[in-house]
Amino acid sequence: MSKDKMRHVCGISGGKDSAALAIYLKEKGAIPDVEYFFSDTGCELPETYDFIDRLEAYLGKKITRIGGEAPFKHHLFMMGNMLPSPKQRWCTVKMKIEPFEKFVGTDNVTSYIAIRADEHREGYISTKSNITPAFPFIHDDIVRKDVFQILEDTVGIPEYYKWRSRSGCYFCFFQRHEEWIGLFDNHPDLFQKAVEMEKIDPDTGEGFSWIQGMSLKQLLERREEIIELASKRRKGEDNRSWQEILLEEGDSDDSGCLICSL
Numbered sequence: 001m002s003k004d005k006m007r008h009v010c011g012i013s014g015g016k017d018s019a020a021l022a023i024y025l026k027e028k029g030a031i032p033d034v035e036y037f038f039s040d041t042g043c044e045l046p047e048t049y050d051f052i053d054r055l056e057a058y059l060g061k062k063i064t065r066i067g068g069e070a071p072f073k074h075h076l077f078m079m080g081n082m083l084p085s086p087k088q089r090w091c092t093v094k095m096k097i098e099p100f101e102k103f104v105g106t107d108n109v110t111s112y113i114a115i116r117a118d119e120h121r122e123g124y125i126s127t128k129s130n131i132t133p134a135f136p137f138i139h140d141d142i143v144r145k146d147v148f149q150i151l152e153d154t155v156g157i158p159e160y161y162k163w164r165s166r167s168g169c170y171f172c173f174f175q176r177h178e179e180w181i182g183l184f185d186n187h188p189d190l191f192q193k194a195v196e197m198e199k200i201d202p203d204t205g206e207g208f209s210w211i212q213g214m215s216l217k218q219l220l221e222r223r224e225e226i227i228e229l230a231s232k233r234r235k236g237e238d239n240r241s242w243q244e245i246l247l248e249e250g251d252s253d254d255s256g257c258l259i260c261s262l
Protein backbone atom coordinates (compact mmCIF):
# COMPACT_ATOMS: atom_id res chain seq x y z
CA MET A 1 0.00 0.00 0.00
CA SER A 2 1.35 3.46 -0.94
CA LYS A 3 2.27 5.52 2.09
CA ASP A 4 0.31 8.44 0.60
CA LYS A 5 -2.94 6.56 0.18
CA MET A 6 -5.39 6.68 3.06
CA ARG A 7 -7.19 3.41 3.84
CA HIS A 8 -10.69 3.59 5.26
CA VAL A 9 -11.63 0.78 7.63
CA CYS A 10 -14.79 -0.02 9.54
CA GLY A 11 -14.68 -2.67 12.24
CA ILE A 12 -17.74 -4.89 12.65
CA SER A 13 -18.10 -6.36 16.14
CA GLY A 14 -21.29 -8.34 15.54
CA GLY A 15 -23.16 -5.75 17.59
CA LYS A 16 -25.97 -3.48 16.42
CA ASP A 17 -24.13 -0.16 16.21
CA SER A 18 -21.16 -1.21 14.08
CA ALA A 19 -23.48 -3.15 11.76
CA ALA A 20 -25.67 -0.07 11.37
CA LEU A 21 -22.60 2.06 10.69
CA ALA A 22 -21.42 -0.31 7.96
CA ILE A 23 -24.85 -0.06 6.32
CA TYR A 24 -24.93 3.70 6.83
CA LEU A 25 -21.55 4.11 5.12
CA LYS A 26 -22.70 1.91 2.24
CA GLU A 27 -25.94 3.85 1.76
CA LYS A 28 -24.21 7.21 1.93
CA GLY A 29 -21.70 6.01 -0.63
CA ALA A 30 -19.29 8.71 0.42
CA ILE A 31 -16.43 6.25 1.00
CA PRO A 32 -16.56 3.72 -1.83
CA ASP A 33 -13.34 1.94 -0.87
CA VAL A 34 -14.17 1.32 2.79
CA GLU A 35 -12.78 -2.00 4.08
CA TYR A 36 -14.98 -3.89 6.51
CA PHE A 37 -13.35 -6.22 8.98
CA PHE A 38 -14.43 -8.50 11.81
CA SER A 39 -12.04 -9.54 14.59
CA ASP A 40 -13.00 -13.17 14.94
CA THR A 41 -11.99 -14.58 18.31
CA GLY A 42 -13.29 -18.00 17.30
CA CYS A 43 -15.48 -17.77 20.40
CA GLU A 44 -18.39 -15.74 19.11
CA LEU A 45 -21.98 -16.89 19.33
CA PRO A 46 -23.41 -18.84 16.38
CA GLU A 47 -25.96 -16.02 16.02
CA THR A 48 -23.10 -13.57 15.55
CA TYR A 49 -21.56 -15.59 12.74
CA ASP A 50 -24.98 -15.81 11.07
CA PHE A 51 -25.45 -12.08 11.44
CA ILE A 52 -22.01 -11.31 9.96
CA ASP A 53 -22.84 -13.51 6.95
CA ARG A 54 -26.17 -11.74 6.52
CA LEU A 55 -24.56 -8.34 6.78
CA GLU A 56 -21.87 -9.29 4.30
CA ALA A 57 -24.54 -10.36 1.81
CA TYR A 58 -26.39 -7.08 2.29
CA LEU A 59 -23.26 -4.96 1.94
CA GLY A 60 -22.32 -6.88 -1.20
CA LYS A 61 -18.76 -6.57 -0.05
CA LYS A 62 -16.37 -8.84 1.78
CA ILE A 63 -16.04 -8.49 5.53
CA THR A 64 -12.45 -9.52 6.14
CA ARG A 65 -12.10 -11.87 9.09
CA ILE A 66 -8.99 -10.99 11.04
CA GLY A 67 -7.33 -12.58 14.06
CA GLY A 68 -7.81 -16.13 15.16
CA GLU A 69 -4.20 -17.15 14.44
CA ALA A 70 -4.14 -18.75 17.87
CA PRO A 71 -7.25 -20.10 19.58
CA PHE A 72 -8.43 -18.69 22.90
CA LYS A 73 -7.31 -21.86 24.65
CA HIS A 74 -3.73 -21.17 23.54
CA HIS A 75 -3.81 -17.69 25.03
CA LEU A 76 -5.40 -19.08 28.18
CA PHE A 77 -2.61 -21.64 28.50
CA MET A 78 0.02 -18.93 28.01
CA MET A 79 -1.65 -16.93 30.78
CA GLY A 80 -1.40 -19.86 33.19
CA ASN A 81 -5.16 -20.55 33.01
CA MET A 82 -5.94 -17.12 34.40
CA LEU A 83 -9.34 -16.30 32.93
CA PRO A 84 -9.66 -12.75 31.62
CA SER A 85 -11.63 -10.34 33.77
CA PRO A 86 -12.49 -6.63 33.81
CA LYS A 87 -9.17 -6.00 35.55
CA GLN A 88 -7.14 -8.49 33.46
CA ARG A 89 -8.43 -7.94 29.95
CA TRP A 90 -5.68 -9.72 28.12
CA CYS A 91 -8.31 -11.22 25.78
CA THR A 92 -9.12 -7.87 24.22
CA VAL A 93 -5.46 -7.12 23.63
CA LYS A 94 -4.62 -10.56 22.21
CA MET A 95 -7.80 -11.24 20.25
CA LYS A 96 -8.98 -7.80 19.16
CA ILE A 97 -6.42 -5.01 19.39
CA GLU A 98 -3.30 -6.82 18.21
CA PRO A 99 -5.06 -8.35 15.15
CA PHE A 100 -6.50 -4.92 14.28
CA GLU A 101 -3.13 -3.19 14.49
CA LYS A 102 -1.57 -5.98 12.41
CA PHE A 103 -4.36 -5.60 9.81
CA VAL A 104 -3.63 -1.88 9.59
CA GLY A 105 0.16 -2.19 9.71
CA THR A 106 1.93 1.07 9.00
CA ASP A 107 -0.64 2.32 6.49
CA ASN A 108 -2.37 5.59 7.07
CA VAL A 109 -5.88 4.65 8.07
CA THR A 110 -9.13 6.32 8.96
CA SER A 111 -10.99 4.03 11.34
CA TYR A 112 -14.76 4.54 11.43
CA ILE A 113 -16.18 4.01 14.92
CA ALA A 114 -19.88 3.53 15.68
CA ILE A 115 -20.25 5.71 18.77
CA ARG A 116 -23.68 7.34 18.51
CA ALA A 117 -24.59 10.98 19.06
CA ASP A 118 -26.63 10.06 22.17
CA GLU A 119 -23.73 8.28 23.88
CA HIS A 120 -21.12 9.55 26.26
CA ARG A 121 -18.51 6.87 25.90
CA GLU A 122 -15.39 6.27 23.93
CA GLY A 123 -14.64 3.34 21.67
CA TYR A 124 -11.22 1.83 21.31
CA ILE A 125 -8.99 4.47 19.83
CA SER A 126 -5.56 3.31 18.84
CA THR A 127 -2.59 5.21 20.12
CA LYS A 128 -0.83 4.49 16.81
CA SER A 129 -0.21 7.76 15.00
CA ASN A 130 -1.12 6.31 11.58
CA ILE A 131 -4.71 5.55 12.72
CA THR A 132 -7.19 8.42 12.75
CA PRO A 133 -10.61 7.78 14.29
CA ALA A 134 -13.79 9.08 12.65
CA PHE A 135 -17.26 9.18 14.22
CA PRO A 136 -19.90 9.49 11.47
CA PHE A 137 -22.85 8.88 13.83
CA ILE A 138 -21.77 11.71 16.13
CA HIS A 139 -21.09 13.95 13.16
CA ASP A 140 -24.49 13.22 11.58
CA ASP A 141 -26.47 13.15 14.85
CA ILE A 142 -27.46 9.48 14.56
CA VAL A 143 -29.01 8.19 17.79
CA ARG A 144 -30.19 4.85 19.15
CA LYS A 145 -33.59 4.83 17.46
CA ASP A 146 -31.93 5.61 14.11
CA VAL A 147 -29.64 2.60 14.52
CA PHE A 148 -32.65 0.35 15.10
CA GLN A 149 -34.40 1.82 12.09
CA ILE A 150 -31.38 1.19 9.89
CA LEU A 151 -31.23 -2.44 10.99
CA GLU A 152 -34.96 -3.08 10.82
CA ASP A 153 -35.01 -1.71 7.27
CA THR A 154 -32.16 -3.96 6.17
CA VAL A 155 -30.62 -6.99 7.91
CA GLY A 156 -32.67 -7.06 11.12
CA ILE A 157 -31.46 -7.07 14.71
CA PRO A 158 -29.06 -9.85 15.73
CA GLU A 159 -31.00 -12.73 17.30
CA TYR A 160 -28.89 -12.98 20.44
CA TYR A 161 -30.32 -9.65 21.65
CA LYS A 162 -33.36 -11.70 22.69
CA TRP A 163 -31.36 -12.88 25.70
CA ARG A 164 -28.14 -10.93 25.76
CA SER A 165 -27.34 -7.22 25.66
CA ARG A 166 -24.07 -7.29 23.77
CA SER A 167 -22.03 -9.13 21.18
CA GLY A 168 -18.66 -10.67 21.97
CA CYS A 169 -17.31 -14.00 23.13
CA TYR A 170 -19.85 -16.48 24.47
CA PHE A 171 -17.95 -16.52 27.77
CA CYS A 172 -17.54 -12.76 28.04
CA PHE A 173 -17.13 -11.86 31.71
CA PHE A 174 -18.97 -8.61 31.07
CA GLN A 175 -22.28 -10.41 30.69
CA ARG A 176 -24.92 -10.08 33.35
CA HIS A 177 -25.89 -13.04 35.52
CA GLU A 178 -29.16 -13.50 33.64
CA GLU A 179 -27.23 -13.53 30.37
CA TRP A 180 -25.17 -16.48 31.60
CA ILE A 181 -28.52 -18.19 32.25
CA GLY A 182 -29.47 -17.21 28.69
CA LEU A 183 -26.28 -18.84 27.44
CA PHE A 184 -27.15 -22.00 29.35
CA ASP A 185 -30.67 -22.05 27.90
CA ASN A 186 -29.69 -21.19 24.33
CA HIS A 187 -26.29 -22.83 23.99
CA PRO A 188 -25.79 -25.40 26.73
CA ASP A 189 -22.71 -26.75 24.92
CA LEU A 190 -21.01 -23.36 25.04
CA PHE A 191 -22.02 -22.88 28.67
CA GLN A 192 -20.43 -26.23 29.45
CA LYS A 193 -17.22 -25.19 27.68
CA ALA A 194 -17.13 -22.07 29.86
CA VAL A 195 -17.67 -24.21 32.97
CA GLU A 196 -14.73 -26.41 31.99
CA MET A 197 -12.42 -23.40 31.73
CA GLU A 198 -13.02 -22.46 35.36
CA LYS A 199 -10.39 -23.74 37.75
CA ILE A 200 -11.54 -23.60 41.35
CA ASP A 201 -9.97 -25.43 44.28
CA PRO A 202 -12.88 -27.30 45.94
CA ASP A 203 -11.29 -26.97 49.39
CA THR A 204 -10.33 -23.32 49.41
CA GLY A 205 -12.74 -21.93 46.79
CA GLU A 206 -9.73 -20.11 45.32
CA GLY A 207 -9.00 -20.11 41.63
CA PHE A 208 -10.31 -18.70 38.39
CA SER A 209 -14.01 -18.21 37.70
CA TRP A 210 -15.78 -16.08 35.11
CA ILE A 211 -17.79 -14.28 37.79
CA GLN A 212 -15.94 -12.94 40.78
CA GLY A 213 -16.68 -15.08 43.83
CA MET A 214 -19.07 -17.46 42.11
CA SER A 215 -18.61 -20.43 39.80
CA LEU A 216 -20.97 -20.99 36.88
CA LYS A 217 -22.31 -24.10 38.62
CA GLN A 218 -23.18 -21.96 41.66
CA LEU A 219 -24.80 -19.45 39.35
CA LEU A 220 -27.11 -22.14 37.98
CA GLU A 221 -28.15 -23.02 41.53
CA ARG A 222 -29.36 -19.42 41.89
CA ARG A 223 -31.25 -19.49 38.61
CA GLU A 224 -34.73 -18.57 39.92
CA GLU A 225 -33.41 -15.73 42.05
CA ILE A 226 -31.39 -14.32 39.15
CA ILE A 227 -34.33 -14.44 36.76
CA GLU A 228 -36.55 -12.72 39.31
CA LEU A 229 -33.99 -9.98 39.90
CA ALA A 230 -33.65 -9.42 36.15
CA SER A 231 -37.41 -9.19 35.84
CA LYS A 232 -37.54 -6.59 38.60
CA ARG A 233 -34.77 -4.63 36.91
CA ARG A 234 -36.96 -4.54 33.85
CA LYS A 235 -39.73 -3.14 36.03
CA GLY A 236 -41.70 -6.34 36.27
CA GLU A 237 -43.97 -8.04 33.83
CA ASP A 238 -44.91 -6.12 30.72
CA ASN A 239 -46.00 -6.83 27.23
CA ARG A 240 -43.12 -5.30 25.36
CA SER A 241 -41.43 -7.36 22.67
CA TRP A 242 -37.71 -8.07 23.02
CA GLN A 243 -37.06 -5.51 20.28
CA GLU A 244 -38.96 -2.84 22.23
CA ILE A 245 -37.15 -3.67 25.46
CA LEU A 246 -33.85 -3.48 23.64
CA LEU A 247 -34.71 -0.13 22.12
CA GLU A 248 -35.99 1.39 25.35
CA GLU A 249 -33.41 0.09 27.80
CA GLY A 250 -30.03 1.77 27.89
CA ASP A 251 -26.83 0.26 26.61
CA SER A 252 -24.89 -2.11 28.81
CA ASP A 253 -23.12 -0.31 31.57
CA ASP A 254 -19.75 -1.86 30.77
CA SER A 255 -18.23 0.83 28.69
CA GLY A 256 -14.95 -1.04 28.94
CA CYS A 257 -15.40 -3.40 26.02
CA LEU A 258 -16.57 -1.35 23.11
CA ILE A 259 -14.09 -2.79 20.65
CA CYS A 260 -15.88 -6.10 21.21
CA SER A 261 -19.48 -5.01 21.39
CA LEU A 262 -20.23 -1.76 19.59
Ligand code: SF4
Pocket residue numbers: 041084089091092095096167168169171172173174257260
Ligand atom coordinates in the same frame (compact mmCIF):
# COMPACT_ATOMS: atom_id res chain seq x y z
S1 SF4 B 1 -15.93 -10.02 24.19
FE1 SF4 B 1 -15.33 -10.13 26.35
S2 SF4 B 1 -14.17 -12.04 26.51
FE2 SF4 B 1 -14.25 -11.52 24.34
S3 SF4 B 1 -12.39 -10.34 23.90
FE3 SF4 B 1 -14.00 -8.87 24.44
S4 SF4 B 1 -13.77 -8.54 26.66
FE4 SF4 B 1 -12.67 -10.41 26.13
